[in-house]
Amino acid sequence: xxxxxxxxxxxxxxxxxxxxxxxxxxxxxxxxxxxxxxxxxxxxxxxxxxxxxxxxxxxxxxxxxxxxxxxxxxxxxxxxxxxxxxxxxxxxxxxxxxxxxxxxxxxxxxxxxxxxxxxxxxxxxxxxxxxxxxxxxxxxxxxxxxxxxxxxxxxxxxxxxxxxxxxxxxxxxxxxxxxxxxxxxxxxxxxxxxxxxxxxxxxxxxxxxxxxxxxxxxxxxxxxxxxxxxxxxxxxxxxxxxxxxxxxxxxxxxxxxxxxxxxxxxxxxxxxxxxxxxxxxxxxxxxxxxxxxxxxxxxxxxxxxxxxxxxxxxxxxxxxxxxxxxxxxxxxxxxxxxxxxxxxxxxxxxxxxxxxxxxxxxxxxxxxxxxxxxxxxxxxxxxxxxxxxxxxxxxxxxxxxxxxxxxxxxxxxxxxxxxxxxxxxxxxxxxxxxxxxxxxxxxxxxxxxxxxxxxxxxxxxxxxxxxxxxxxxxxxxxxxxxxxxxxxxxxxxxxxxxxxxxxxxxxxxxxxxxxxxxxxxxxxxxxxxxxxxxxxxxxxxxxxxxxxxxxxxxxxxxxxxxxxxxxxxxxxxxxxxxxxxxxxxxxxxxxxxx
Numbered sequence: 001x002x003x004x005x006x007x008x009x010x011x012x013x014x015x016x017x018x019x020x021x022x023x024x025x026x027x028x029x030x031x032x033x034x035x036x037x038x039x040x041x042x043x044x045x046x047x048x049x050x051x052x053x054x055x056x057x058x059x060x061x062x063x064x065x066x067x068x069x070x071x072x073x074x075x076x077x078x079x080x081x082x083x084x085x086x087x088x089x090x091x092x093x094x095x096x097x098x099x100x101x102x103x104x105x106x107x108x109x110x111x112x113x114x115x116x117x118x119x120x121x122x123x124x125x126x127x128x129x130x131x132x133x134x135x136x137x138x139x140x141x142x143x144x145x146x147x148x149x150x151x152x153x154x155x156x157x158x159x160x161x162x163x164x165x166x167x168x169x170x171x172x173x174x175x176x177x178x179x180x181x182x183x184x185x186x187x188x189x190x191x192x193x194x195x196x197x198x199x200x201x202x203x204x205x206x207x208x209x210x211x212x213x214x215x216x217x218x219x220x221x222x223x224x225x226x227x228x229x230x231x232x233x234x235x236x237x238x239x240x241x242x243x244x245x246x247x248x249x250x251x252x253x254x255x256x257x258x259x260x261x262x263x264x265x266x267x268x269x270x271x272x273x274x275x276x277x278x279x280x281x282x283x284x285x286x287x288x289x290x291x292x293x294x295x296x297x298x299x300x301x302x303x304x305x306x307x308x309x310x311x312x313x314x315x316x317x318x319x320x321x322x323x324x325x326x327x328x329x330x331x332x333x334x335x336x337x338x339x340x341x342x343x344x345x346x347x348x349x350x351x352x353x354x355x356x357x358x359x360x361x362x363x364x365x366x367x368x369x370x371x372x373x374x375x376x377x378x379x380x381x382x383x384x385x386x387x388x389x390x391x392x393x394x395x396x397x398x399x400x401x402x403x404x405x406x407x408x409x410x411x412x413x414x415x416x417x418x419x420x421x422x423x424x425x426x427x428x429x430x431x432x433x434x435x436x437x438x439x440x441x442x443x444x445x446x447x448x449x450x451x452x453x454x455x456x457x458x459x460x461x462x463x464x465x466x467x468x469x470x471x472x473x474x475x476x477x478x479x480x481x482x483x484x485x486x487x488x489x490x491x492x493x494x495x496x497x498x499x500x501x502x503x504x505x506x507x508x509x510x511x512x513x514x515x516x517x518x519x520x521x522x523x524x525x526x527x528x529x530x531x532x533x534x535x536x537x538x539x540x541x542x543x544x545x546x547x548x549x550x551x552x553x554x555x556x557x558x559x560x561x562x563x564x565x566x567x568x569x570x571x572x573x574x575x576x577x578x579x580x581x582x583x584x585x586x587x588x589x590x591x592x593x594x
Contacts, residue, residue, distance in 0.1 A: 006330035009352040010418045012504055013465050013497065014432045019512035022505070023091060023326030025318060026513055032092050035077070039099035042072055047106050051392070054105050054228035057220065062109050062230065063143065063187050070140020074100065075114050079122060080342070083134035090329040091322065094270045101271025102278045104396035105228030111271055112183040112229075113137070116264045117144025120192045120205060123343050124248040124256050129207060133190060145188035147179040147208075147234060148257055155409050158254055160203065162195035162236065166243070173197070173206065173246070175214070175239040186220055186230035193236070194253045203253030207245040214239030225395030262350040264404045265361035266328075269321050272364040272400055275393070276314045276371045280592040282389050283307060283375045286382075288590055297378070298587045301576075306374045307586055308531075308579030313367040315528045315594055317360065320505035324356045355417040358410040359498045365400035365407060372397045411494035412487060418497070419476065419483070433473025436466045440563045453519065453526070454511060456571060457533050461503050463567035464540055468496045470563055471544050478551050492547040499536040506532050524585045524594065527578040534573040541568040
């Protein structure tokens with residue numbers, strides 16, 4: 001029997017995927033939906049009524065809420081049962097993260113604890129460390145924090161100044177330094193701290209308990225948004241850490257930090273999705289209730305266009321999120337079948353899809369900013385009032401473009417991850433880009449137009465990928481090892497690749513949905529895929545043209561620009577009616593319903 005080979009990271013650019021080979025949210029099992037509803041019930045009963053108290057940092061409230069979440073098992077969904085967690089798979093973990101992302105300040109505290117604070121111990125801890133800390137983190141007895149950023153080390157984490165030396169009895173490390181922008185710092189019991197031992201070039205990671213001596217906190221940071229999350233500076237002065245609390249190997253800290261952030265970026269995308277759906281529901285409800293000129297404002301075309309576009313952007317991102325999480329799940333399964341431990345399989349699979357995770361972090365955070373901005377606009381004057389939910393949502397949204405690496409850094413990482421795989425012959429990007437360059441010399445196909453469903457869209461998505469390969473290949477050939485210094489070009493290429501991934505994912509999702517439910521039951525979803533791809537064609541054309549004009553010239557430039565025009569040519573779409581169709585369904589359901 002032949003063992004199935006699952007997709008690898010970045011292969012969406014060079015290999016065709018079939019709708020049957022992806023996972024879509026409409027396929028969640030009854031058990032997964034039960035976990036989803038448990039998360040939703042907890043939020044609506046325990047968190048939603050207390051949003052103002054949370055924002056005002058009512059003493060002990062966030063600790064109490066995290067404790068209640070722990071009692072329900074919500075902090076331990078990804079932790080194996082042997083450490084008193086739920087031991088759920090990647091898709092279930094992502095679904096719970098989506099729902100728990102609904103209310104931002106609590107979502108930030110929850111994600112910092114259950115994600116980047118707990119996972120380093122799960123992935124890299126010794127059996128003793130896991131047995132000691134994971135059960136208490138899963139139950140909520142311990143609250144966690146992740147300590148990487150310093151005043152002089154943000155995006156450049158490797159430049160951190162915190163130092164560790166081994167004391168004379170070789171039983172303790174002595175830590176000195178400071179960390180800033182540390183979520184949950186004000187109440188955390190356990191910190192994952194990154195510092196350099198002696199004069200090491202590379203970081204190491206340590207598990208530090210609040211009860212260790214030499215730890216003090218700065219004041220709570222006043223922030224633009226997510227006001228209810230605890231954010232403090234932490235100062236370490238001769239803090240004694242038992243030598244057995246070194247996490248992983250000496251000098252392994254940067255790798256630990258990056259691998260955990262791969263998970264964090266994907267989880268952030270899921271949380272942002274949950275927040276965006278909540279904003280859309282509030283927007284629809286308000287638009288249906290608000291009467292102007294004798295009728296609900298939801299009847300006006302300008303409002304329908306906004307609501308339709310809000311939904312389209314989230315639908316595409318949701319399609320890609322669960323495609324990616326399932327690809328990671330399948331790769332974990334494949335690696336474990338080959339004999340790898342579950343923890344090592346998790347690390348390798350998430351690293352494999354680091355580019356997709358970075359794409360989704362950027363796309364989701366910018367989509368949420370769009371969704372909340374239009375939410376404020378639909379609310380009108382009430383959108384600017386703190387009495388309505390849009391004001392808080394607007395402020396809270398902005399941090400997501402900075403969290404888990406800024407969007408600028410993540411855009412450049414997308415290209416970096418893929419190029420590294422290409423140069424290691426793990427991904428045939430260079431061969432594929434050369435094939436596209438040769439295709440430019442051929443005569444275009446002017447055959448009859450097939451009006452069957454999605455024939456045009458499938459051809460367009462295939463051509464979008466050719467555009468990405470053409471521009472990235474030409475840039476790599478032009479700049480070679482210096483491509484990393486051409487940040488504007490890298491960010492443009494990243495946006496093209498992102499549109500390829502999102503367009504491919506939304507199209508595959510709807511094709512899969514049609515297989516399950518029939519075309520007649522998927523009218524709105526079909527419209528969302530069509531409009532997203534129609535809009536993507538213009539974005540890709542603009543980004544590709546800007547990139548090529550910045551480094552190519554003469555006949556080579558003219559040929560590539562003609563190729564880009566060919567690869568992004570759309571025969572036209574009545575996007576107004578498509579958006580109205582989507583909006584009418586939202587208005588009828590009076591909530592986000594896709």
